[in-house]
Amino acid sequence: MLKRSHYKNRYLPYLLVGPQLLITVFFFFWPAGEALVQAFLISDPFGLQSQFVWFDNFSALFEGSEYINSFIRTLIFSAAVCLLSLLSGLFLAALVNRGAKNLVRSSKLLKSIFILPYAIAPAIAGALWMFLFHPNLGLLANMVSSIIGEKWNPVLDGDHAFFLVILASSWKQVSYNFVFFLGGLQAIPKSLLESAAIDGAGPFRRFFHITLPLLSPTIFFLVVMNLVYAFFDTFGIIHTITEGGPGGATNILVYKVYSDGFVGLDLGSSAVQSVILMALTIGLTIIQFKYVEKKVHYN
């Protein structure tokens, strides 16, 4: 636990967090509260009339199989994006970290290159991937076709499209993970690794027994951030690459909230979905902090 800080003036701390609290209340709690209310209402898109309907919107949501499908898709999608971008980020960070000893200048260049994708807006990243992998226009489409041994067609084939959005979303997040992993790796005292090496521990042993445990706070933090990213921030990528298609294959929860609310103009259902998503995120965060954090070494 953090130690309690002491301020001379009792009100100063409240004043200092005030602006942030205001922002949180106006841009997070208020809309979230609105969504909670809207979930129990049926209203027309223009907001002229609304009617309280108890749990009708909830039961309507689970009437077809679409929502459950979307739910399962989202879980697989988030796990895949999280895993892929964490592993690639760690791999690149390890490379640059080792390189830092030998080729200082080139590693600076490498760092800049690896961080670059983070500066690209999701919609633009999506457009790039869409054009590169479009079955007819894409530069890389023919290459992929010859690797997988069948016609690469994310426009039509749900599995191809799903794979493509996972890849694009992970690529976008690798930079973020890279920066944190590199920082984490550089903070590990060299003396620890060196003494382990003298004791005869090989590179793999050193990595799994020293580096990884010491990195665990970073990993823990990144898992949370990556899951949140995969759940919410991948909207732009999906919107530009597949629009949730083909056949609903990439229709993850956050995209469904948008399409039901803004395209379908079914505000009640959209609100119900936001509430479920909200509950899911809250639950996930609680679990992570309560159980996973205990196994993390914070030094």
Added chain:
Amino acid sequence: MFKIILISTLICLPAWAQEKVTTINWWHAMNGSRNDIVKEMVKRYNDSQNKFKVKASEKGNYTETLNSSIAAFRAKKQPHLVQVFEVGTMTMMQSKVIYPVHQLFKDYKVAVDWSNYLQPVLSYYMTNDNKLLSMPFNSSTPIMYYNKNLLAKAGLKTPPKTWTELEQHTLKLKEAGVKCSLTSSWQSWILIENYSAIHNIPFASQGNGFASLTAKLNVDNEKVVNHIERLHRWAKDGRFSYQGRRGGPALNAFTAGKCALLFESSSGLSSVEKLAKFDWSAAPLPFEEGTKPLNSIIGGATLWVFKGHTKKEYEAVADFLRFLSTKEMQTWWHKKTGYLPITLDAYESLKKDGFYKKYPYQEVAIKQLTRATPNQATSRGIRLGSFTQIRDVINEELEKVWNNNISAKEAMANIVKRGNILLKNFHRRNR
């Protein structure tokens, strides 16, 4: 202090001076080159008189434009006119925020001869008792484009009239080594909605939804299932090629000379004119051997008038709408965009000027649209709630067919099942 007041008064003066001119706002979704045409249109109107002024703003695509105006209405800052696509008709109609056009024309004494309008265009936007709700703006209907060079390569002189002929054509094209015989854009609109209308098959019950909100989908009927099954067969041996949900990719495959035949909106004519570097033309959509085809149905958008403005402003709105349907504007609009002229006098004058002699493909759509009197139950149009989402469902299920995941019969059954849930929920929200 005095100086500040003086200056601010001077700044405000022009605004007071303009007070006499009534300004109305029009939000639309015509982007790219069409936005320039709209600007020109508005300029012509503003120059034609000095009482009213129209200010047009582009608000993104159709969905975005509708959402912007919904948000604006909630903030009590709605525009006077908004362009809404045909599938949003039910939403607008049910909304209680609109001023029906027939009422506006009556209240502001604009004399309109409705018999001068193309009936299949009007009927799509009328209430069940034939009152016009919104003003047709851009209307189009699907037609078949064909590449004359590729047809000649396969020894074919004329485009196919019927689906039986089309089958023969695609076989010959395939033998001649053409990789893609047929492709289509907007598959729900063209392959199912228009196919149903042309062959007098109800797409949904309750007169395609015009009569009541309790309508249910009817696309699992034998004729449509067989039709999709046939296309699936062609998709498997490469004669039919699916390029995606929207208009662009299919049109590009045609203009790049890859596909010999293309089903696409008549509004694609200007793009094909610009992009196709080969000999091409257009023909009506094919129909089944031994049937008498009805009119096809339209797509596009209309202009809706919002409630909550002053009398003076509505006078301006009524006058602007009158201006848009004059013969001069309609012929100009048709020539510039490829959208249909919506009045018969515009059509007649284009005929007289020899426009269709010079560009015969421009007349295909209007002829196909006027070849029959719309049947109230099948070919007057389709009016369903949540229609955008129903089209998405149709897209999803058809994609599963083209990808060999499910059969045509299963797909149509799924569409009916999923679509009816959407319809039921729309009804639940609009009781």
